Amino acid sequence: MTSLDLLLILSGLTTLAGFAFGNHRAYPWLAGIVLTAQIVILASMPLPMAAGFGFEMFGHPVGWQMDGFGRFFALITLGAALASVAYTGGEWGERYAAGGKNLRWLHGALAGNVLAMLLLLASGDLIAFFIGWELTSWAGFLLMAQGGERALRAAMRYVPYAMAGAMAVLGGLVLSLTWTGTLDLSQLVMLVPGLANWKLALLLALFGTGFAIKMGLLPVHLWQTPAYAEAPGAATAFLGAISSRMGLFGFGLLLVKLITLTRLADLSFIDGLFSARDLIEWVAALTIVLPTFTALKQNDARYLLAWHGIGQSGYMLLGLVIGDATGSAGGLLHVFNHATYQAALVLSVFAVMHRTGTADLNSMGGLVTRMPLTFLVMLLGIIGLAGLPPMNGFVSKWLIYRSLMIEGRPLLFLMTVLGTLGTILSVYKLIHNTFLGQLRAEHEQIREAPWSMLVPMLALVALAFVTGVAPGLALNYVNEAQAALGLPVMAHTLGGVESPRGSLDMLWIVGVLFAGFGIGALLFYGAGGRSKRIHQLDNYAGGHFLSADVRYQYSDHFYAGLMHRIGPLYRGSFTQMEAALASANDLLASLMQAWYRQAVPALTLLIATVLGLAWMIWR
């Protein structure tokens, strides 16, 4: 038995255990230990590692093999699962169960997701890949559907997308089999780049659609926000952290490994001016900007974060497709970084929900005095999400900016920065409306979230901070992934990058930053007079006497001036497009229905019978 077998078996057992006794108090501990063990096994596994099992299907061997690219994603998956299980393990899970929901299903589905993703990430050929793909989709559906009625509706919205994606991937699989005669990834790598341009384009379109749907790329991103936002707390964190990255994993295999980036650049639409590579870059860039500015308009913290999840995935794809050492390292590193802070952010939002019962950004405020640690988590999380030093989100974005600079792509660079700026605006609104401003009278008596929830959140932001100060720690795994994909490997130091054209040393930057804060604190506390805490109602209101029954808080329509300018640009085109597609589909379906059932049932029956008979005779 190889260690990959062990990894998968452990995952399978956890899934079974989750479904069987996930509501038992010991389960989270058990799952936590198993997941930790899995992380250790995975991290210490020599690569590439093949599974000891496998089978044949239609004459093609189906097998599993983990390489550096898969391991990078798998480690994040296991880490996210660990945080989610720990979060669910304590008071949160108890209340979830007390609310009449099924904890066994939640734990089972979570562990099932991990299993499915591991199968996908370790796939050695396209059949294994497809099996993993389908399992991931359905396990994802199971997890999304746990959160009650709205969640179920959102999950149902995902189903047609998932099916369409699966069909597209299956189509791509069949075509590549027809054209190359093999499904084994190691052989496909050699054969696919030799295919004719139109064949590559078709493969790109089919696989690309499937992956884009999973990843939530524009324009097929609409399912993701409600599905992720409405899922129960830990599930949302897990989904947001890693689930849709499976699409990126697929893109990595497809674009970099199979088609290769040079061939991708050959597929030009307008001779030499606009290639498939440009197209993907621009789709990624638009995926950064548009969802980010949609997030800006959200009034529900969970939806806001879910939209940002879509937006940030654009950075990853963009970095990957630029494809130089720096850019691809940035793109891949962003997968890890995003997982850390996004999970922490989602968990902190759910911790606030746990205490206040709402995620509505217009009905909170001032919670920092009541939930200071949750505030700290959200603060560090938003600094990461916005991509500012000292958190890790800055490093990966810096790498992407830098590679766009080196490659000379001003417009794409502008789009990435625009995304970052939009994110800063949106996350400030998130933290302001939740934790800052006036504390509502009905929230005066609430408490900090329980430790069972705080510990995973704090651990996640601590990880995000440490890998921000010393990005070299995470970049080791990124280098492995780059090597496995055949990308140039970025040389790095513990603190970042060293290059004559501009290096980044986070150790120094963060060191100086904190020294600056230290001096600032010295000035503030040492040189300044003593201060006294005052009540929030002792506040400037033009001489007006404030009282607790009147809200003195600015939260709604937060960026009014900005919306005056860019508001008319929000036209809901994608929603309309989705609605149009759906109604076209409905129309088609009802026409068919009318055709065979109502209008001319006898004729339909006759035709069907004749055709059936003819087929049988012809055989």
Place this chain on the structure above:
Amino acid sequence: MNMIELLTELAVMPLIAFTIGLFMVLMMRKIAAKIQRRVGPPLLQPLYDIVKLYAKKTQNSHGLVHDIGIIMAVGGYIAAETMLPVPGMNGIAAKSGLLALAYVIMIPSLGLALGVGQCANPNGSIGIARALTAMLAYDVPFVIIIFGASWFYGSNNLIDIVAHQQAGGIATWGAAKMPVLAIAALFSMYAMLGKQPFEIYVAPAEIATGPMVEMGGKYLGGLFVMQCFQLFTASAIYVTMFLGGGENWPFFLVKLFAIIAIPMSMAFVFPRYRTEDVLAVVWRWPVLLGLAGVWLVMH
């Protein structure tokens, strides 16, 4: 360079920046006074203000985050100053670069935003919302310019950029080599300084000075200090990118003050834009100029 030398630089650079910043504030107020035919404040007025504010007997804090916000606002700039090379001192410029600097100077603004948020005053929150909107406005041209400059110099390292410009005197200055970008940068820096007509987030008569509404004593003093740093930083970044950086102190100072004087001599004759108009103006002219400049640089 040995460690002690480096540490001295790290300590001295913010101090110098602050001192220069104080005189920039003075110059700004003097210019305003001259335009309005007044005498204006005495030489040490900015210092008096800061000392007095820090020395207030009673000070009002709205909570820990209020305090931390001010600490971050001042501390972030103290850190940023060590990344900006000045004549004879490079600090940690080689380890951070232009791009990182552009993001490090967002930290103080974030700190301020947090502190203001904790004040629980809607005027403050509106002010921050507007300040962030203004940031969204002026940072778009600013990053285009950063892109153009670092493409032109082939480097992101400020020391390289300065060395590149000083190689051939004025003829190799950024402003001589990429005049369009230099003009766009001046425009976007003007917007960055947040003076009329771009002072949407202070708006004293409308939102009661926005972010500063609940700031008194050392809190306001901290913001005054921050303003000194901000003026210096904006000017120094410009001089480093376009005016050959600092070859020696006298020239460097002249350039620094001149760069602040240009927008300030325009500012005080203007009323104030509305938020959406700031966006419209800044997203139109400097962005177009910047894109044109980048195109010129790249072709």
Place this chain on the structure above:
Amino acid sequence: MSTLKNIPVVSHEKPSGGTGNLLANVFDELMAFCRSRSLFMLHYCTGCGAIELPPAMTSRFDMERLGIQPMVTPRQADILLVTGYVSTKTLKRIILTYEQMNSPKYVIGICSCTVNGGMYWQSYATAKKLNDYLPVDMYIAGCMPRPEAVIHGLRELMENIKKGESDNWRDYYRRYDHYLGNQQRLFGENWQTPTDIIGEARHYDLMGPETLGPHTALLEQHQTPLKPFEMTLGLADLPVRKDEPR
């Protein structure tokens, strides 16, 4: 009735004056100097007198050369300028504004109306003597005083501050009961502001013989407590909300 003696033009103990600690004295002098040279002013334009302030601030007389500039909110300001008659309703706001300012703070009453009610002396709706409700540091009389007079008054105030003589703000803490009593007589016994003067006096060690008294006792009966929300983990001390969502 009021005599001039009742108007407290008090000069309390100068902080550490002449105790021999040279360094501390120099430091205090320096602070006093900076304070006198940097005065941020909040003009509470209640009455006609306000019209004389723009000329005092702008090109003709230019207050900024003295280090005086207008500010917008009480937190930022050092001087509260009350520029004319003070109606009962306005006075409430003035008191709130004054209490929200950070000490050292100075009150200037511009116009005769703030001195003794002026031509509104007979009005039922105006407060007659500002000094009963707030510790006024400087009166600038006149109906209305010319900008020259305003500037002159401000220079006097600067002198006083430099000499350490203008610290009536301490008086407000030390004799809070007296001021509060006058306020209560005017506004009724339910009067309270959201500020916490007694707490401040305790915090900064500014308590005096008359900080507490019968009036503050009355205040405490009515006051809705305004304890600032301390940051807390709430692990033990806060009960879980009864209606906490399940």
